[in-house]
Amino acid sequence: MSRVHLDIAGGVAEIRLDNPAKLNALDQKMIAQLSAHIDTVERNADIACVLVTAEGDKAFCTGADIKAWSGLGPAEFARHWVRDGHRVLGRLAQLSKPTIAVLNGHAFGGGLELAAACDLRIMAPQAMLALPEAEVGIVPGWSGTQRLTRLIPEPVLKEMALFGRRISAERACQIGFVAEVSDDLRALAATMADRAARLSPRAVEITKSMIHAARGEDPAAMIEALGSAAIAATEDRAEGVAAFAERRKPQFSGT
Incomplete structure (x- = not known):
């Protein structure tokens, strides 16, 4: 059963995480499904804009499912888990279409890295951002110390990665990482996608x-x-x- 869906309508593609029972945490199958959908979107000339969304209202994505990687040996963890995730998020970042991450809830760890791979982010008022990897003895592995350094001021990024601080939607908007905070993300995303579709x-x-x-x-x-x-x-x-x-x-x- 797929836990990452692709819907296309009116020139807008929606890639939707569907694992709300685990707060949309990512595992190997979801990474593979995400990769396949990105390929499909890239090759469809009728798509003008891409939304990356998630089911539920608690979390956009809380990162990588610990059960999916905790049993991996050091070589397999680095060679496959980290590199596969890094490669897929890199392909998302390099999509030729404009992309919007619709943060309906918390974006932690790999979920934050997924959002960072999109061109714009919009966010629900109650949602939070975090890089909690050090709490479980690992480090960010899907561009959290690389791509995020270009999108979040270094002192703020260090607050998150080195001191475990969570960043509110309001602050994320203030520092420019989030374009807009809204109670109605669906309507906002639709408006932004429609604007993108009107451009060359x-x-x-x-x-x-x-x-x-x-x-x-x-x-x-x-x-x-x-x-x-x-x-x-x-x-x-x-x-x-x-x-x-x-x-x-x-x-x-x-x-």
Whole structure:
């Protein structure tokens, strides 16, 4: 049974965590399902915006399910659990579509890292953010010490990771990590997604790539993707492909 669902309607995709009994904590199967849905979304040209949501009203995601990783040996824990999660959240961050994390409840540990992989975050007033890994003797493993350092001021991040402090929705909004706090997240998410859908998809995609390259979100891939997109639109590219197919020397025009 799937615990991560994908619904697509009107140009908006919703990736929804559905494990409320465990406060939407993530396990290996959910990570694999999340990965598959991200692939589907990336390849669907009709999708203009992606919402990442969760069932229930207590938690968006409280991180990784301890039962899913506590029995793993050191090598397996590092090689598979940490790397798999890191890879999937990286792919979410690099989606060509704009993404919004809808934080209906608490986002702790891996749940906070999941939210950080989205372009924007909106949050319910009662929700809290935390990095509680040190409480169980581990460290953030899915970009909590990397991507989050670019999104949360270092002193605040240290409060969370080194002193165990939880951050309220109000404070998260004040420091710019959360775009807006609302009692009606569904309506707010719909409004924001509708605005995104009205914009030029290619302009949004390229702008997102440029911003990510500047902030260090896999800049090598972003720069080469932008360069490849630019060259693909040239007459020289068309001539080069045609010449290869016809087994002749290309006649490049520089256009």
